[in-house]
Amino acid sequence: MPNALPATAYRIAPRDLHAHLFEVSCTVESPAPDGQRFRLPTWIPGSYLIREFARHFVRVRAECGGRPVAIAKEAKDAWRAAPCAGPLTVTADVYAFDLSVRAAYLDHTRAYFNGTSVFLCPEGRESAPCRLEIVAPPGRPSWRVATTLPEDGAKRWGFGGYRAADYDELIDHPVEIADFSHVAFEAGGVTHDVVISGRHDADLARLAGDLARICRCQVELFDGPGARAPFDRYLFQVLALGEGYGGLEHRASTSLVCSRRDLPRAGVAKVGNDYRSFLGLASHEYFHAWNVKRIKPAAFTPYDLGRENHTRLLWAFEGFTSYYDDLVLARSGVVGAPGYLELLGRTITNVLRTPGRHVQSVADSSFDAWIKYYRQDENTPNSVVSYYAKGALVGLALDLVLRGAGSSLDELMRTLWRRFGRRGTGVPEDGIARIASELAGRDLADFFARYVEGTGDPPLDELLGSHGVAMRLRAADGPRDRGGTAGKGRDDGAPAVTLGAKVAASGEARLVHVFRGGAAERAGLAGGDVIVAIDGLRASADNVDALLARHAPGDRLTVHAFRRDELASFELVLDRAPEDTCYLAVAPEAPPEAVARRDAWLGATA
Numbered sequence: 001m002p003n004a005l006p007a008t009a010y011r012i013a014p015r016d017l018h019a020h021l022f023e024v025s026c027t028v029e030s031p032a033p034d035g036q037r038f039r040l041p042t043w044i045p046g047s048y049l050i051r052e053f054a055r056h057f058v059r060v061r062a063e064c065g066g067r068p069v070a071i072a073k074e075a076k077d078a079w080r081a082a083p084c085a086g087p088l089t090v091t092a093d094v095y096a097f098d099l100s101v102r103a104a105y106l107d108h109t110r111a112y113f114n115g116t117s118v119f120l121c122p123e124g125r126e127s128a129p130c131r132l133e134i135v136a137p138p139g140r141p142s143w144r145v146a147t148t149l150p151e152d153g154a155k156r157w158g159f160g161g162y163r164a165a166d167y168d169e170l171i172d173h174p175v176e177i178a179d180f181s182h183v184a185f186e187a188g189g190v191t192h193d194v195v196i197s198g199r200h201d202a203d204l205a206r207l208a209g210d211l212a213r214i215c216r217c218q219v220e221l222f223d224g225p226g227a228r229a230p231f232d233r234y235l236f237q238v239l240a241l242g243e244g245y246g247g248l249e250h251r252a253s254t255s256l257v258c259s260r261r262d263l264p265r266a267g268v269a270k271v272g273n274d275y276r277s278f279l280g281l282a283s284h285e286y287f288h289a290w291n292v293k294r295i296k297p298a299a300f301t302p303y304d305l306g307r308e309n310h311t312r313l314l315w316a317f318e319g320f321t322s323y324y325d326d327l328v329l330a331r332s333g334v335v336g337a338p339g340y341l342e343l344l345g346r347t348i349t350n351v352l353r354t355p356g357r358h359v360q361s362v363a364d365s366s367f368d369a370w371i372k373y374y375r376q377d378e379n380t381p382n383s384v385v386s387y388y389a390k391g392a393l394v395g396l397a398l399d400l401v402l403r404g405a406g407s408s409l410d411e412l413m414r415t416l417w418r419r420f421g422r423r424g425t426g427v428p429e430d431g432i433a434r435i436a437s438e439l440a441g442r443d444l445a446d447f448f449a450r451y452v453e454g455t456g457d458p459p460l461d462e463l464l465g466s467h468g469v470a471m472r473l474r475a476a477d478g479p480r481d482r483g484g485t486a487g488k489g490r491d492d493g494a495p496a497v498t499l500g501a502k503v504a505a506s507g508e509a510r511l512v513h514v515f516r517g518g519a520a521e522r523a524g525l526a527g528g529d530v531i532v533a534i535d536g537l538r539a540s541a542d543n544v545d546a547l548l549a550r551h552a553p554g555d556r557l558t559v560h561a562f563r564r565d566e567l568a569s570f571e572l573v574l575d576r577a578p579e580d581t582c583y584l585a586v587a588p589e590a591p592p593e594a595v596a597r598r599d600a601w602l603g604a605t606a
């Protein structure tokens, strides 16, 4: 059915590269008679924190028929223009200097924006079609435009006219404008483009080849071999920096920030740790094209961009996505089974080192994402569990439980896709648990009560064992030991000790986190304290571990530390390091039926 509302016309121009200002206008053909109201989102879907994008609107003015119209702020995120008859244009200067994938950026190297940061929504016109003109910056002839917004006059990669069916679509296609590198590949019958901005020396052909395998594997997972992807094209927008990591999902694209060392270098055949983490990030965001962009919680259909949108299901929408991002690397053959088991071992380690998993469930963590997971502080590990990391382990456990019952999490994802994603209806809060029980052929309410609504650890040891994978635990080798491998142990064979705190990676020995019930907490140390001496010897971030390694569990030490500018002395009794570091291995002695289950789970690579 054609959209009856007249189109809302947007125009965005990089106004001043050095002042980081876009000039953005929005024109409404026939404004509301009592004065047209405009709103700007307070958050961006996929990142669950109120960000108040309006704080970067530095000057807002309105005009009608060439004459200025009064416009006034009515709320933190809303403006109302005085009544006028003709087309009404509101123009804003928007400050854009946020390097993340969540907002907007402009300088002499590139321009980037999410619509949520720059495009006002005329109230009552949310469903009107949108037309957008993207204006080229002066003096930058090599800059091109990369976005999945459909062209409407513009040529592919060009400045000019674009369109969207409604406001929701307008803000779900971020735009990168730069002198970027480009490579393309085909997967699921559609073109996938990769553009990379920033300084880098990536092997583009290698990158395209590996991403193609990952994308094909995911299209097949949802719709079977030879199926077409559920979008007309897909775009990976990559920004390479010295240091950086992050991504945000959209319906036909993703914005990624990475360190340039994460990108593959020419002539290097192996998938190293850094490149593997980049591929995992790309795989994660691509999986979201189904899981959360099309299969959505009912709480997000539609989004209310003016306030928090609560759901208790992020452990499935983020956690299952985190489970599949690495699993797909193994199934597509980009990494082998040992590489995958190393990643899984690290995820288990991450969760085991979080005391907060005993006090918060992943369902509660999902609900409170807006005020807890997204607002981390020194106490976060003690009070919060990550719905990403533990959600991934719930996904793993559910997958293995379902496999034991002749189904799988793949089947659950396909069911969600058929019943909700394809139909455009939201998943109710109990929808996933109900489908899981249906697929298992028995009531899994107890599983969800324990591991999703409760704080229990899923029984991974037993479940992995029945799939031919041995799970082992050991003490951490040191502060950089993230788990996933067998480790070295202490070379003198003595038991490892722990301070019960996380120390900053470099510089002063600042305590980032003090863990619940640990040695540091019992001694009275707190997050933010700076340890300056242990047993009378000067301490820094670099040598804390070496100073502690000279001691045995139960030893009593005097620790000097600054809290703010006040020096204090603490008596600390060292603990034996807990066995909170996990590594997994293909079990050589596994019975044939366990090996068959492992092959079905990991693909042919095991």
Ligand SMILES: [Zn+2]
Binding pocket: 284, 288, 318, 321
């Ligand atoms: Zn995600």
